[in-house]
Amino acid sequence: MSLIKSISGIRGTIGGKVNDNLTPLDVVKFASAFGTWLQNNKNKKDLTLIIGRDARISGQMVSSLVTATLQGLGINVVDLGLSTTPTVEIMVPELKADGGIILTASHNPKQWNALKLLNEKGEFITGENGAEVLALAESEDFNYAEVDNLGKYETREDAFDIHIQQILDLPMVDIEAIKAKNFKVVLDAVNSTGGIAIPMLLDKLGCETVKLYCEPTGHFPHNPEPLKEHLGDICELVKKENADLGVVVDPDVDRLALIDEKGEMFGEEYTLVAVADYLLKNKNGAAVSNLSSSRALRDVAQSHNSEYFASAVGEVNVVTLMKEKNAVIGGEGNGGIIYPDLHYGRDSLVGVALFLTHLAKENKTVSELRAGYPSYFMGKKKIELTPEIDVDAILSKMEKEYENEDVSTVDGVKIDFENNWVHLRKSNTEPIIRIYTEAKSQEEADKLGDDIIAKIKSLI
Template structure:
């Protein structure tokens, strides 16, 4: 694949005009649609400047393979998953580059059960793409495009059903939402109003004209964090452009982040019902500690939404998620869902009567460091595997997990190093009880990565 573009079992992502163009999108979408069973395919997009261009390309691909397209416009990724189930669709396509900057766009595909493709299904799409095995329809068998006027209704209903709506309404919370000019503003505003909140919504228009870099990190949300206490809000919610991730800011303006979004959701859900929790290998121990305290089993999976979802289904988990602010509640759907996260956090605030800052203070304390490095010269699978071997051999006292890159566990710390599926980088995440230990561990592993194993 040429240019700045990554095609993987997770879908397609690239830089518009530098590897990602309408021709690429048509072929990739056609490769997916050609493998779908009969039935319509839901098509939506997040808030990006290039959304219209690639929506036209996807609609052409879907209808040219003889499938009908259900067009929903700017719609959150978790809502797409819900719609695929509700419409008994053959699948879904979300045009999104998640948290990446404006110059990026991409495609994410769904299976009929309303969750993203499995690794095997993703490989099938790639195989059809490489073989150019497109199932083009004849002129009299082309699909049609139909628009859905209210795509959020079912998703909203399911989210409201998982919380005590009356209790939240009685509190009349003031809440600030940064929708990041993405796809989450429409449903986010309706959800907050339905919960009786006074909602201050920033970046509601899904036009991709971002007020700040779109990933909801502390550095990117500096201005937003100041707005939360200035408005007297009890919490600030910050979505990424496709609204499957959520970061939090407390009532004092302190950035709480994404890892603790999941922890607070876990705290609320496991207080209601005991059951299995599923987390990926890069997720903080905070959520794990909360579950263990309550006697709930915790299962770890490779990074990637589908790995978490498949394990959740296998274990009958009551909740799952990833440390990037992606909460998955099976009562609503099997997609990371910022609206579920917002609802559970508000439910927790209403149930406890405590401010968010105090709830966070009561959580287990860990310090996490997240770094990323360019791939070493030998970025082949064999080269990367050899690097993991060298790092493992240098730390024989640690428990090693090789299911997804390499995770090393000690009693008081852990580190996870892996190649990204969506960017040409290696991610290093380290966590311990203090920031100095986490920083030193991340730096040590980072030196191994950058030297290709010569550290």
């Protein structure tokens, strides 16, 4: 079974059986549910939705199904075509639309696709709203429009231009400082839409772009999640080209990974750390990430006499806390930059512009910049339990066991020790506890995970 229905949307593999995979019927049903939910909650008849897609092979088919369904409900559609997640998010308020749907399975392999749902602010709908959409999808209580009331359809081809111009207009993006450096950048866009958008931005910033996997064919040349084990080609090309840095984005361009001039990973966790360092150096305010993100962001915030706050895992939770704390910068340790002066969504394009500004002003190489940040190493493990074991009870016991430490129960149980931390989260679908650790060395991070697993087993 490869169909995942959640409060943030529906995701699955193309083909197969209805309700087991992401079939045309599932796409139509879920698009109908979101459109109907909007109609039920808006005090107006004439609704407009923005849609855009990444370059994956099934994108055009899924887009056609979603478009026709929305029109069948009487909802107008503005189709951006090949786009990025942050571009769709930007265009919803730009065009004063009532919401949006992004057709992307993000970093998942090519057989996957998804519908991600946006409100009128261009932000992901809340968990409560998502639950209402899921209930509508189950009930199939839809009322389609008669022939004279079908929704209108139009396309827009200027969305990237609008998005990039908004970035260039940001006071914290110093175009002239970047241009003066004549940066040479190698880009791996995994043959999706980042191969269109990122070169447009780099050109405006006066950078030379060396393109790797930038044809938007949807045929991903490697696993599209921007992790070290998938990025050997760009690491080699950065060295071969004597480039200043490498830029890697996932298929929908909301995650940003960087490569230094030596062909070494900057560290996905450190994309946010570096951007926060630049912003907090110039503007007082808070930084926010989720509980499973690196402690390095807290350290950098404190070095600038700024506050740091941690949210539950999930972009919606990060955004909610950012608004509550009026944060200057936020995001997730997976390379997701959320810069509220532009919009409340992970955005690799604004991440690139802010990082290049920082790099230019510091007058350092990328490796020198990275060397200035605290070094932490992460470990990820899991413990599988039998179905009859009460996972919540185990987590409660762990909370009690470490009550003299700094413990958070916002999302599972996170235990902050003096020099490291462990975050325990239960799976929503199986009897598993996921164990995330961070320490000053990889060996220490892995050992902490093993020690916690041993402790959990002793409590069963």
